[in-house]
Amino acid sequence: MRRLFRTHATEICLLAVIVLIGAFLSFATPRFSTLGNAFDLLNISSVNIIFAVGLLVVLIAGGIDISFAVAASVVQYVTALILGQVGGGGWASGLLIAGGIGTLLGAFNAFLIHRFKIISIVVTIATFNIYFGLLMFFTRGVSIYTLPDWWTERIILYEREMADGSWAEIRLPVLVMAICVAATWFLIRHTTTGRQLYAFGDNPEGARRFGISIGAMQFIAFGWLGLMAGIGGLIQAHYAQEVVPNALYGRELDVLAAAVLGGARLGGGKGSVLGCVLGVLLISITQNGLNLMGVSPFAFKMIIGAIILVAITLSNSRIDKLLPIVNNERRRR
Secondary structure, three states: OHHHHHHOHHHHHHHHHHHHHHHHHHHHOOOOOOHHHHHHHHHHHHHHHHHHHHHHHHHHOOOOOOOHHHHHHHHHHHHHHHHHHOOOOOHHHHHHHHHHHHHHHHHHHHHHHHHHOOOHHHHHHHHHHHHHHHHHHHHOOOOEOOOOHHHHOOOEEEEEEOOOOOEEEEEHHHHHHHHHHHHHHHHHHOOHHHHHHHHHHHOHHHHHHOOOOHHHHHHHHHHHHHHHHHHHHHHHHHHHOOEOOOOOOOHHHHHHHHHHHOOOOOOOOOOOHHHHHHHHHHHHHHHHHHHHOOOOHHHHHHHHHHHHHHHHHHHOOOHHHHOHHHHHHHHHO
């Protein structure tokens, strides 16, 4: 049990905090603990989880990217335009187009970082503004409401009628999210590439001397995030049933806070998919609870800022200094 706590301390702590906050919100507002609200939370959180597992790979590799949400908006719009020209397409072509465009945008970030030796946060701040500026310039902020039927058709995986006559539903975004989570987990935990990403993020110079290609690691990490951004953008438009150019603007901070809160270290070399998912759920549950309690959304922005500050502090601290039980166990040995 103690060994499990040592190796998964962040995830266990996050789960405990989620349980405590959930218990508090269940007493504070009866609507929180309903099955319908739980399913809605899962559906709504799916896109952020897709983004977060993509960002996790970049963080593990020692980078940082704040352009992915805007890139997802670009993917949405371009995919809608392309599909309009080819007669509507289907899920296979939609995922192929969105994933391909997203990967290219991520690879463009990696190219700038690797070719010109610029730190990733500077590059992605630049591409954030470039992508968003180009998108708003060419679209003039006009949304697309007419999408192919397959893109807007609601696909229900599981439903249950509630006592008040409403329906609790788990929809397609949850399935796509689960696939993206599983694929990312497999990549970073069960492939040689994943082990190289951890090694590169933890010690870039040592990894280079060991024969790991710096360029390859950067292109894989940012390309994977681009792929997840493309898929997430497609699914967000499916959920909203429209493409709004600035719909995802600002979401990058929520996702970054969740990923770092879940244990991803900003210095690289550390992070888990489970912690990442729990971080997103913690933030979503907090936001949902505040909304149900009628708290101003500006208060949530303050909470997100505090979470980022605390998460960065914890990511730069050794967990065994924060959790005395680990030190006590080591002394016993």
